[in-house]
Amino acid sequence: MRLLGDKFKKFARTKFFIVAASVAVFLTVAPAVLAMMGRGDILRSAVNLVATPLKSVAVFCGNAVDGFFDYFTEFNRLKEENAQLREELDKAQSKNDAADVALAENEWLKKFLLFSKEHPEYTLIDAMIVGRESGDATISFTLNKGSAAGIKLNQSIITPNGLVGYVCEVGLNYAKVRTIISNGTSVGAISERSGAYGMLEGIYGNSQSGVCKMICRDADADIQVGDPIVTSGVGSIYPYGLNIGKVSSIEIDEYSRDLIVYIETAVDFSHVSRVMIIGEEDSGNEQ
């Protein structure tokens, strides 16, 4: 250390050291003084003028290397982030699905409410279809409510669009429905326009099409294509005025000379999922 000190003292007396130290002090202090005076540092500016394009190349190369290493170092982080985002996406999708369900329920309840207001004489019970017949999905349904909710045998089943069928079996917490398009059911029906009367039946083997037929004994009955058909109220099941559908075509039976009116039902039996059961009527309108 002493030897080093002696060497340093000797070196410090040289012309070179004095010049170099002066330059070092000048280059250290001058930029700061110039900056305090509000003047730009000419030397630094000159160096940066030359260096900036080269620095851009260096930065580009550095970014490329960083991107290369990111492939290895960021992999685990990206994997975790991916898993977290997937989870968030699943939650968001669930919320979205729940929102869709809530929206559909809201729409249904609006129609339910509107129908209730239009028919204040009816007591309506809301139910969902939870099962269908395995052979033909449009012939009969199972509902998620039964006698505990006030459902009884032979009560009419409707949707805001029209008539569905009637309750053919009821348990404590379920009920079975036979639709109007199933073979074997009959519904008293009339044309809302002319009042022409007929008996509505399902078409055997054709229930998927949602078309049923009404047989009018009077061959001269005033029925036209497009006429709205409603329940006549005749019989003990369906009250008067429930919408069934519209006349799609008319033909005459060549043997019996009966008028056969084909009706396109207002309800889409393949896709119906919620129904209303007409409960006890408030006014005395027993059929």
Place this chain on the structure above:
Amino acid sequence: MNNNDIKTYKNESQGSGACAPFSLYSFLKYLAIFGAVFITAIIQTGFFLKWRPWGTSPDLCLALCVAVSLKWGAKKGSVVAIMSGFCLDAFSSVGISLLIPFYFILSIIIGLFCEGKNTDSFSYFISAMPIAALFRVMIIFFELCLTAPSFSASETFIRTILPHFVITIVFSPILYLAVRLTEKIFGKRDRTTRHKKRDT
């Protein structure tokens, strides 16, 4: 080269203080040295701008100063030190910086310490680098104390001081190899010239 040649070579470049006659070759040599310092500073501030191993950029200019001082002595080392400090200040510093004085003094100390010794080997370099890096991080710590009085010493040590120390040492051999390459390009002619002068 034997030890006497090395001694003569170093003494002639350091001890007397006499300057060699200026020639086009010398000018080109010093221009090349400045260019090398310039490029090193650009790489340190530009290349390591985004890619920062362990969150820091290595002090390549420090390694360059140490390598030059060990190889060519205090004079050349101090010139390189001033150039390095100036370039780094120009590229990244604001206001007054201690880089130039630090590099200058460090290069002179290393150059004088190695005077008369054969410090050409890599082992000398890799021994000197940790000491230089240690002094550098002490300067950084000192600057932090001046500019940011309230900081967590342990956090600073783990996040700034230790990474800077380690990464500087890890990348320093690259500069050693660069200096060796430069010596191969220019050193042969230098040795021939000095031998001729000695003989005359």
